[in-house]
Amino acid sequence: MGEKALSPLEPLHCTVEVVSWVTKFIGGPGAGRKEFEEPFVPGETVRDVLQRFSGRYPELDAALWDASKKGLGEHIEVMVNDAVLGITHTLDTPLKANDRITLLGQYMGG
Amino acid sequence: MSPTALASTKIAPRSRAETLPGGYAGKLLRVNLTTGKIWSEPWTPEEMRLYVGGVGLGAKILYDEVGPRVNWDHRDNRLILATGPLAGLPVWGTGGLTVVTRGAMTNGATSTQANGFFGACLKFSGYDAIVIQGQAPRWAYLYINDDVVDLRDARHLLGKDTWETQDALSAEHGLSGHQLSVYSIGPAGENLVRFAAIQGDYGHVASKNGCGAVMGKKRLKAVCIVRGTRALAAADPRGVIQAADDIAHDLKTDPSARSLYEWGTLPAVVGLYKMGVLPIKNYTTNLAPPNVNMADWEGPKLRQGFDHRGHQCSACGMHHCHMQVIPKGKHKGELVDEPEYEGWSGAGWAIGCTDPTAVAWLNTRIDRACVDVNEFGWLCGWVMEGIEKGFITKAQLGFDLGWGDAEGANRLLQMISHRKGFGDLLAEGVKRAAEKLGGAAQDAAIYTVKGASPRGHDHRARWDEMLDTCTASTGTLESGIPVHVTEVGLPPRINPFNGEEVARQVAGILGRRHFEDSLGACIFTTRTRLENMCRALSAATGWNYTVTESVSFGRRTAAILRAFNLRCGIGPDVEYPSKRYGSTPTDGPAKGQAVGEQWEKMLDTWYGLVGYDRKTGKPKPETLKKLGLDWLLKDLWGKKR
Numbered sequence: 145m146g147e148k149a150l151s152p153l154e155p156l157h158c159t160v161e162v163v164s165w166v167t168k169f170i171g172g173p174g175a176g177r178k179e180f181e182e183p184f185v186p187g188e189t190v191r192d193v194l195q196r197f198s199g200r201y202p203e204l205d206a207a208l209w210d211a212s213k214k215g216l217g218e219h220i221e222v223m224v225n226d227a228v229l230g231i232t233h234t235l236d237t238p239l240k241a242n243d244r245i246t247l248l249g250q251y252m253g254g
Numbered sequence: 255m256s257p258t259a260l261a262s263t264k265i266a267p268r269s270r271a272e273t274l275p276g277g278y279a280g281k282l283l284r285v286n287l288t289t290g291k292i293w294s295e296p297w298t299p300e301e302m303r304l305y306v307g308g309v310g311l312g313a314k315i316l317y318d319e320v321g322p323r324v325n326w327d328h329r330d331n332r333l334i335l336a337t338g339p340l341a342g343l344p345v346w347g348t349g350g351l352t353v354v355t356r357g358a359m360t361n362g363a364t365s366t367q368a369n370g371f372f373g374a375c376l377k378f379s380g381y382d383a384i385v386i387q388g389q390a391p392r393w394a395y396l397y398i399n400d401d402v403v404d405l406r407d408a409r410h411l412l413g414k415d416t417w418e419t420q421d422a423l424s425a426e427h428g429l430s431g432h433q434l435s436v437y438s439i440g441p442a443g444e445n446l447v448r449f450a451a452i453q454g455d456y457g458h459v460a461s462k463n464g465c466g467a468v469m470g471k472k473r474l475k476a477v478c479i480v481r482g483t484r485a486l487a488a489a490d491p492r493g494v495i496q497a498a499d500d501i502a503h504d505l506k507t508d509p510s511a512r513s514l515y516e517w518g519t520l521p522a523v524v525g526l527y528k529m530g531v532l533p534i535k536n537y538t539t540n541l542a543p544p545n546v547n548m549a550d551w552e553g554p555k556l557r558q559g560f561d562h563r564g565h566q567c568s569a570c571g572m573h574h575c576h577m578q579v580i581p582k583g584k585h586k587g588e589l590v591d592e593p594e595y596e597g598w599s600g601a602g603w604a605i606g607c608t609d610p611t612a613v614a615w616l617n618t619r620i621d622r623a624c625v626d627v628n629e630f631g632w633l634c635g636w637v638m639e640g641i642e643k644g645f646i647t648k649a650q651l652g653f654d655l656g657w658g659d660a661e662g663a664n665r666l667l668q669m670i671s672h673r674k675g676f677g678d679l680l681a682e683g684v685k686r687a688a689e690k691l692g693g694a695a696q697d698a699a700i701y702t703v704k705g706a707s708p709r710g711h712d713h714r715a716r717w718d719e720m721l722d723t724c725t726a727s728t729g730t731l732e733s734g735i736p737v738h739v740t741e742v743g744l745p746p747r748i749n750p751f752n753g754e755e756v757a758r759q760v761a762g763i764l765g766r767r768h769f770e771d772s773l774g775a776c777i778f779t780t781r782t783r784l785e786n787m788c789r790a791l792s793a794a795t796g797w798n799y800t801v802t803e804s805v806s807f808g809r810r811t812a813a814i815l816r817a818f819n820l821r822c823g824i825g826p827d828v829e830y831p832s833k834r835y836g837s838t839p840t841d842g843p844a845k846g847q848a849v850g851e852q853w854e855k856m857l858d859t860w861y862g863l864v865g866y867d868r869k870t871g872k873p874k875p876e877t878l879k880k881l882g883l884d885w886l887l888k889d890l891w892g893k894k895r
Contacts, residue, residue: 163528164521164552165513174516175554207509210746218738218746219509221529226843228529230749248529249513251522251595 155183156241160197162204163248166220169204184239190224191235193245208247221248273299276489277339277794278307283381283403285396287472288329288388292403294381303797304882306807307338308772309365309728311383312354313814316363319387322821326358326464327446327471329389335437335477336383337373339794341774342486342568345498346505349374349568350774351437351460357729358448358464359629359683360705362819365728365771366462369575370455371435372479373774374568379482390473395423395438399480408475415440415622416453423478432568438476439466440624442671446470447681449629449707453621457565457575457591461626463706463729493793497786502571504782510738511781513553518574518778519595520553523603526595527551530715530843533599535606535657536635537700537712537834540842546608551598559610562592567776574778580615584661590618599710600631605638606657616660616667623671629707632700633670633684634663645695651676683707685832700835704828706730708835715844717756720836721856724829725760727815734766738783742766742805751844753852754859761863765808772811809864810881813873816866817886825871829857 160180168174184193195213198205210217216235223246224233274280281294297311305311312334324330334354341348351372357364376384379398386396395408411419419438424430437454443466450466453459488494505511513521526532527548530540542548549555560578567575576592593601593614601620602613620627638657640646648654652675655662669677679687688699700708706729713720719731726732740746744762748755770780773791780787784801792799819825830836830853838848861868865877872890873883 164525165516166509168512169509173554174513175521175552176549210740216747217509218740223528223843226528228750228843229747230752231847246528248525249521250510251513251519251525 155185156239157181157183158193158239158241158243158245160193161244161246163246165249166204166207166247169207170201187238189236189238190222190229190233190245193239194222194235204247219250221250222246223248275299275302275339275795275797276487277343277791278302279377279380279382279484279486281381283384283398285384285386285403285405286388287386287390287394287405287474290405292405297382302339302795306769306772307382307774308336308350308352309354309768310772310807310811312336312352312365313363313811313818315385316354316356317814317818320356320818322823324356326356326361326468329472330387331356331468331471333386333465333468333472333474334383335372335376335386337376338382338772338774340790341373342377343488343494343498343794344569345494345775345779345790346502346572347567347570347776347779348774349435349570350776351454352771353452353460353465355463355465355468356822357462358446358450358467359707360463360729360819360824362463362704362729362822362824363727363815364463364465365732365768365815366460366465366730367771367777368437368452368454368458368460369567369776370458371432371481371568372437372454375435375479375481377482377486377774378484379479380484384477386472386474389471393473393475395476395478396474397478398482400482400484411438411475412444413441416624417456417622419476420454420456423476427478427480429480433481435479435481436476438624439469440622440671442623442625442681443467443470444475445671445673445681447625447670447673448683448686449626451624451626453624455567456577457618457621458567459621459624459627461628466624488794489796490793494790497790497793501779501782501786501790504786505572505779508782514572514574514778514781516573517553517557518572518576518592520556520592520598522595523551523556523598524548524553526711528843530839530845531711531713533604533631533710533712536604536632536639536698537714537837538639540712540715540839540844543608551610556598556610557592560592560614565591570776570779572779578614580611583611585615588615588618590614591621593617596710597627600627601660601663604631604635604710605663606635607660607663608658609660612660616663619664619667623667625667625671626707628710629683630667631710632707633680633687634666636684636688636695636699637666637680639698640695643694643698645691645693645698688832697833699832701832702828702835703830703832704824712839712844713831713835714837714839714849715750715842715847717750717753717849717856718760720831720849721756721760721860724831725857725860727812727819727824732765732767732812732815733760733763734770737763737766737781739763741784741801751847753849753856757856757859758863761860764864765805765810765812768808768811769804772807806881810883812864813878813881813883813886816871816873817890820871820890826857826868
């Protein structure tokens with residue numbers, strides 16, 4: 145499939161999906177999911193988009209990042225295109241159009 | 255003394271010694287079922303500081319009193335029902351019970367927990383633990399009401415499931431609810447099903463390693479404790495309240511715990527599905543059927559699909575445990591306990607059942623017959639796959655059993671619980687049944703070579719728990735992931751498919767669960783920082799108990815349990831997953847991630863970091879010395895060092 149030629153500054157879009165109890169941190173009910181179309185410019189990374197996104201939601205920002213704000217905190221999983229970080233993407237991997245970032249809480253059974 | 259009593263003891267009340275730490279009753283209740291002798295035994299403040307309670311205390315008693323020739327079904331095996339120093343205090347979820355024994359699945363050490371009111375009732379009766387030995391000449395139940403302790407005739411309870419047993423004893427004693435805690439076995443335990451469990455207070459199950467089979471072998475149907483009248487003092491009551499408030503605040507607000515606070519373990523179904531960790535149809539896929547909308551499996555949907563009410567344990571403010579009513583179908587109107595995640599998994603997804611109503615019903619049948627829901631899931635899913643693929647025939651089984659058939663699964667459960675027909679083989683658990691059938695049947699079975707039953711996840715996408723399950727000495731897990739791992743110096747997150755990182759994390763957190771399981775508190779209310787738990791323990795006891803001491807305590811307990819297992823002949827040669835359990839997912843989020851390729855390296859790393867010898871499995875001499883376990887040196891290494 146041919147792709148539309150883009151100028152370097154034309155924004156692309158990816159999806160940020162916030163799932164289940166993590167929705168609480170963005171004013172949601174703590175269940176279900178919320179999806180956001182997030183613009184980015186070529187070369188921007190998973191980290192760039194997530195920092196911009198979480199910057200709009202202080203509670204999420206506090207939960208997602210560690211104290212230095214450079215690394216992720218302990219309890220929210222980040223997946224890109226349904227794979228955990230470390231498989232196809234790290235925080236510093238540039239995104240492609242239509243990539244999907246998922247923010248998912250850690251769970252335990254019982 | 256009751257007219258039906260087999261044996262009775264009026265135990266003289268003991269005045270609280272001035273040196274006794276707060277939070278402790280100060281006595282162990284000893285019961286010899288063979289002779290009917292019942293007595294109490296003090297334990298010292300020094301022992302309390304060293305072994306705390308729960309699994310810490312149980313591990314030491316097990317090591318000291320159960321020799322290598324005392325197998326799980328030997329009358330000299332001990333069944334230790336222990337609580338801890340926080341039980342009965344106003345810290346959330348402190349009705350905790352830890353069962354320690356030599357269990358039937360691994361024929362090794364066991365530590366398995368349940369809650370409800372047992373721990374609080376036991377403490378209010380004046381005991382920190384019950385240590386049961388021997389075998390009753392006829393079926394009995396243990397009745398405790400402060401200083402009156404009886405072994406009573408239980409023949410009228412035989413054949414009753416766990417809920418019927420509790421109903422009967424409540425009626426017999428005219429007490430119910432918080433006033434009477436009853437933990438019992440069901441038909442499965444009576445018939446020595448190898449993965450039988452012990453259930454109490456309508457829905458709380460100590461399920462691991464066949465502890466119910468041990469209780470059945472002892473011909474002990476139930477333990478029944480009236481909420482006692484003994485005072486329970488904390489060294490610093492205000493400090494306990496402050497720590498309890500901080501723990502509650504943490505559970506309500508911290509990202510690691512707030513979903514547990516609101517919905518218990520329900521949200522795990524959808525969350526773990528997205529990670530490829532939800533086990534589906536005996537690990538044959540990681541994808542939900544096309545007709546299933548995962549949005550229907552969100553936590554709130556699962557809860558709100560039923561009439562429900564809270565069913566909290568002692569002093570608990572979590573919105574976790576619930577009772578619910580079956581809303582439709584053949585079993586409409588039946589009261590069931592809301593399944594934990596493990597129930598949705600073992601009574602549901604693992605056997606291809608995706609009707610929440612059917613899963614909720616079957617889950618309670620499992621609790622009432624009283625077997626481990628994880629092992630039942632692996633076993634039933636394996637039989638269903640066997641019928642589909644032909645390695646088990648309908649003629650062998652006696653009926654047809656297809657994926658998702660909850661009524662058929664209950665029929666299988668009853669066959670197993672009563673050891674009827676093919677159920678007699680299945681009652682040995684999936685490992686032994688599969689080894690007997692061999693070939694394709696063995697290849698399809700989910701188990702650990704050691705015999706421990708994996709938790710209700712697809713561990714092929716959760717390598718930390720697979721490593722923990724295979725190396726643990728308890729019949730289940732002995733780490734505690736996920737918790738605040740940075741608290742003990744570990745990185746906040748790892749690549750879950752990097753064996754080196756996984757092994758470092760599991761090794762780094764070894765023993766945390768033992769600390770939690772020694773406090774008399776629920777694992778779901780200890781999802782806070784160790785610092786908070788140590789503050790609560792310090793305020794309760796009057797000690798200055800540090801995080802460092804808690805880590806050392808957990809590792810000390812792990813080393814004692816490992817030494818016990820090694821003495822039983824359980825070593826590194828069995829620390830492997832079965833072929834299916836250690837296989838590579840063929841679809842879903844973890845597709846292609848091969849744990850088997852990294853397993854040996856993971857073990858190498860884990861052994862190096864926990865300070866155990868890779869070849870023999872023994873804690874190294876320097877590890878023992880560091881943990882203050884010099885007394886184990888001679889036993890493990892044959893000479894004084």
